[in-house]
Amino acid sequence: MTDREETFTKVKALIEPFNKKGVALTETTTFAGDLEWDSLIVMDFVASVEDEFDILITMNQQAEIENVGQLVDAVESLRNDG
Amino acid sequence: MTDPDMVPNAAPASHNSGGGRDLFSKFDPLIAERQALLDTGVRDPFAIVMDEVHSPVLATIQGKETILLGTYNYMGMTFDPDVVAAGKKALDEYGSGTTGSRVLNGTYQGHKECEEALKEFYGTRHAMVFSTGYQANLGLMSTIAGKEDYIILDADSHASIYDGCALGNAQIVRFRHNSVEDLDKRLGRLPADGGRLVVLEGVYSMLGDIAPLKEMVAVAKKHGAMIAVDEAHGMGFFGANGRGVFEEAGVEGDVDFVVGTFSKSVGTVGGFVVSNHPKFEVMRLVCRPYVFTASLPPSVVATAATSIRKLMHAADKRAHLWENSRRLHQGLRDLGFELATKEAESAIIAVLLPHQDKTVRMWQALLEQGVYVNMARPPATPAGMYLLRCSLCAEHSSEQVGRILDMFAAAGRATGAIA
Numbered sequence: 001m002t003d004r005e006e007t008f009t010k011v012k013a014l015i016e017p018f019n020k021k022g023v024a025l026t027e028t029t030t031f032a033g034d035l036e037w038d039s040l041i042v043m044d045f046v047a048s049v050e051d052e053f054d055i056l057i058t059m060n061q062q063a064e065i066e067n068v069g070q071l072v073d074a075v076e077s078l079r080n081d082g
Numbered sequence: 083m084t085d086p087d088m089v090p091n092a093a094p095a096s097h098n099s100g101g102g103r104d105l106f107s108k109f110d111p112l113i114a115e116r117q118a119l120l121d122t123g124v125r126d127p128f129a130i131v132m133d134e135v136h137s138p139v140l141a142t143i144q145g146k147e148t149i150l151l152g153t154y155n156y157m158g159m160t161f162d163p164d165v166v167a168a169g170k171k172a173l174d175e176y177g178s179g180t181t182g183s184r185v186l187n188g189t190y191q192g193h194k195e196c197e198e199a200l201k202e203f204y205g206t207r208h209a210m211v212f213s214t215g216y217q218a219n220l221g222l223m224s225t226i227a228g229k230e231d232y233i234i235l236d237a238d239s240h241a242s243i244y245d246g247c248a249l250g251n252a253q254i255v256r257f258r259h260n261s262v263e264d265l266d267k268r269l270g271r272l273p274a275d276g277g278r279l280v281v282l283e284g285v286y287s288m289l290g291d292i293a294p295l296k297e298m299v300a301v302a303k304k305h306g307a308m309i310a311v312d313e314a315h316g317m318g319f320f321g322a323n324g325r326g327v328f329e330e331a332g333v334e335g336d337v338d339f340v341v342g343t344f345s346k347s348v349g350t351v352g353g354f355v356v357s358n359h360p361k362f363e364v365m366r367l368v369c370r371p372y373v374f375t376a377s378l379p380p381s382v383v384a385t386a387a388t389s390i391r392k393l394m395h396a397a398d399k400r401a402h403l404w405e406n407s408r409r410l411h412q413g414l415r416d417l418g419f420e421l422a423t424k425e426a427e428s429a430i431i432a433v434l435l436p437h438q439d440k441t442v443r444m445w446q447a448l449l450e451q452g453v454y455v456n457m458a459r460p461p462a463t464p465a466g467m468y469l470l471r472c473s474l475c476a477e478h479s480s481e482q483v484g485r486i487l488d489m490f491a492a493a494g495r496a497t498g499a500i501a
Contacts, residue, residue, distance in 0.1 A: 038460075038466075040460070040461075040464070040465060040466060043237050043256060047258055047264070050268070051267070054271065055271065056268060056271045058255055059247070059254035059256065060253055060254060
């Protein structure tokens with residue numbers, strides 16, 4: 001598995017506890033639209049992603065992230081920065 | 083065949099005559115939810131009118147004398163004779179308003195006196211009065227942290243803190259509510275360059291819980307951050323001088339900015355930031371929510387200054403407020419209500435209810451009994467909670483607290499909120 005695939009798998013696992021509707025997760029699954037998350041779930045989820053990868057995703061960066069693929073890219077880039 | 087959804091509504095549902103999308107359509111789900119609630123026959127919890135106000139704790143609402151238990155009027159200063167007299171005098175001597183910005187024609191002697199009163203109350207070198215507490219937070223957050231800087235805030239922060247962040251250009255990082263460990267971890271992950279401002283609140287107003295400021299301030303200092311504490315709901319009755327939770331926690335020397343409001347314990351309207359930072363006064367030139375708005379009317383700053391000075395010597399009122407808060411908390415627990423905190427941590431006691439319908443019915447039953455409380459719902463509340471929020475006042479008599487508990491018992495049983 002490439003690093004990105006590994007990150008994708010980990011992100012998917014982190015989404016599951018919040019995936020109440022059992023939506024099938026792909027690169028293009030959106031958080032607000034497909035998963036129907038509100039701001040409170042987003043907060044909890046982002047915190048769990050930050051702790052898993054030991055990174056920070058600022059609210060400014062979060063505003064640009066709409067789907068799973070974008071989040072995986074952001075996580076990859078933040079890990080490489082660190 | 084006619085699709086009922088396609089029939090034009092007789093009511094003026096939209097005003098988009100040009101064929102473009104009605105900008106208000108985004109609010110349709112909220113409008114529908116609210117209408118469905120009102121259609122059940124309940125009164126609108128967000129449209130109460132106080133027809134007459136008799137004291138800090140008593141008003142007439144729709145012809146009924148009602149005990150006020152949701153006003154944040156913690157110290158009951160709104161009808162204090164000295165406070166009212168100071169306002170009347172200023173109104174006579176300085177007129178009804180300044181019609182100007184603090185930095186142009188809007189600073190009167192009364193504004194400076196009010197800032198002097200704040201400096202004495204807080205023991206700080208600088209004090210800056212804003213037109214509301216909301217603007218004080220808006221001003222501090224948006225001004226002092228630039229694009230390269232980080233603001234680290236509690237997830238349950240007040241809307242004015244979030245909005246101040248949105249107005250500015252700083253990088254915003256959130257930590258889990260009141261978690262010292264979470265704050266520590268996030269500060270540890272920040273890049274070495276760039277300024278850091280940690281924003282905390284003494285009392286979080288939705289649940290009435292207080293922050294572990296001693297531990298949080300220690301962690302923020304360890305990582306070289308500046309610290310702002312919002313004491314909107316702590317001023318007046320925490321700490322030996324009533325400065326707030328940060329005074330009680332013994333961290334006065336480590337807090338860089340204290341933000342506060344006049345619309346709670348002080349009993350009027352307005353906001354402030356106090357600080358010992360040697361360059362603090364430059365804020366008056368660069369802080370847009372301070373510069374680009376009219377200053378408070380002379381009567382308001384006169385009432386605020388008088389009230390603040392009286393709050394310095396209000397030990398008896400503080401003691402009674404704490405007695406009231408602890409008694410209401412214990413009494414509601416004994417009745418079987420679920421409360422947001424184990425003990426009374428502040429003068430806010432939040433009753434947790436399972437969903438909107440039951441919350442509104444309970445709220446209305448209380449109003450019919452003769453007690454007004456605040457209803458709070460998501461997104462203002464954390465974790466999707468529905469709350470009936472009570473805030474005690476030092477002017478509630480022991481007898482009134484007893485009556486409040488009787489009314490909660492009756493309303494709770496009538497609505498099935500308690501057995």
